[in-house]
Amino acid sequence: MSLEYAVTDLRGIRVYTVKGRVDSATAGDLESAMKGEFGVTGQRVVMDLSALDYISSAGLRVVLMQAKRARQSSGRLVLCALPPQVREVFEISGFLKILDVQPNQSDALAVLG
């Protein structure tokens, strides 16, 4: 499966449900999709990665860009439901130290609520 994503609004929080793969071929699509986020101050975004099969450094770059934008605009980005193979990449790359990661979507929403 290539990249698929869905965007929903839950109580004023934007939730991106990302499925499939975020690699060098698809990272640009996700980057474009999220380009408008954090345009206003204090925006809250959840990335639900429960159906993500694979992420490479190209995908990590997109996540890092969003985290930086969130910080610059006093917004918040929370990642949730990382499958083991994805969590491992986040862990060994050092991303877990700088990102807010929650076990599931309801916890992520609660953190931002």
Next chain:
Amino acid sequence: MSWLDDYLGRSLDRRTTRPAGLVYALDDVPPPLATIVLGLQQVAIQSVFFVIPAVTAGSLTPDPTEASRFLGLSILAAACWQVLMLLMRGPVGAGYPIPATHSAALVGAYVLVGAGGGGFGSAGAMLVLTGLACVVLTFLMQRLRVVLPNEVSGVVVILIGVVLIVMATQRLGLQGQGHLPPRSALGVLGGSLLVMVAAALSRTRAAPFAVLIGALCGVVLALVSGHGNPQTGALIAARPWLELPQPWLPRFDQITPAPLLAFMVGLVALKASAVGSLVVLQRSSDANWSRPDAPPIRRGLLANGLAVTVAGLIGAGCPGPGTAALGLSIATGTLARRIVWVGTLLMAVVALCPKLVMLFVLMPEPVKATMLFYVAGFIMAQGCQLVTARLLDTRRMLVVAFGLSAGIAAAVAPQAFLEAVPVLASPLSAGAMVAFAVHLLTLPLVARRATLDLPLSGQPSKAVTDWFGNVAASWALKAQTARSTAQSLGELTELLHERGITQVQLNARLAEDRVELTLGWSGAALPEPPEFASIEDLMGPDEARHGFALWLATRQAQGFRQRQNGTAGQELWLAFED
């Protein structure tokens, strides 16, 4: 020394996250009363295994006073093992609170020492050599699994159980003459086993103490039915309340080949149980644990080897991790180091009280037999788990089958082995040597290969990870190996694609304990992976991003090298532990 820092340095330890359900984490300081109660509980569980040095001593001497001295020294050696493991500074000690006990791995070796007329000094000398071998092996761990895979270690552990069963039958007088033991002895055995099983399955607070409770009931039954030592009162009265047990100096001049081989074979099980306990504790104390963190495990193995050496130097029995007490700590979520420090103190007190130690030595023989049967069952179950940790193909099945057959043959017909091959007269030596030999002889047959010519276009990482997913499934790789190898391949093919390479030849090879990958392409070489990379590199220029990708691709690899192949070709080699 920098190589020592690179291998054992504490600065390399992964940062851990406290698991949610833990009552006391490693650094917590529980209230004093809770610490003492939990420490006592641990020592109570550990005391079940006092039967091992008590029985071992019986193979070396008929004198209960000498046996009590050996048990006292062995308890001190176990306390020393705990201290070395708890150390938080320097190259020794994982800093993990793992309760120690007396390892059953070398019981067969001690029996051989006794059968050959050797004493505690002779056994101590061989234990010193075993401990030093453990220390040396700590530095060779990376490729140790090639020669000692799980199935060989599992055979060794199962045969330790067999050795204990042989000893249990000796306690009951079933060996040699071949006549039935008195019915009352069988009654003690059956009664106390029933109590142990009932307590273990009770799902109450008594469950962790099942062996202890069963043994106490067994002692009462044995005394009532006349199986106690008639001189128990006098022997205990003759012992002082407080005395430092006198060590036996190692007698290196009394080392003989057969027991030494048995000691070295037992080392396999010592290593396996130490690694297992260290990993189990590491997993339980870190919510984000995903794979073993090597530096603390290496320091723990070094502590294990040094403690075994110290035990040999004072003529004590071999210490090792107490898996039952560790299991209790994990089950109750009480992992604070302070609890094991208190337990260490309590063990030292027991070791210095000869009256208490004598109680364990004089335990009635049917009760000792019951405890050995019970413990043997658990040890053999652990061995079965080790054997089946990986999918058993025909070759591995043969290793297990021949190893177990040889070991059990030596157990049921020891005389034939003593006359024909005395060096293999122990079930452990015979079984382990045969399993080891079959493994080494058939090792060249396990190498498997898969190749792929991959055009780099579209979504190259998807094509390569899909391909490797199928390879990993057909080779029955561990999930962790399959994931890290696929991730690395995906990262590398994306990188090559981005650097303008259009075609790559992939070659995967499965050796016994690892997967080796070779990537070949025409064009420029990749840069050397940086030693460290920062997340910020991802936002930098291409070279910085490529450096990060290479660092990520090689992060979990056991080995990496790149070389020029022919005039314009490049070759990159990576290995991942399975």
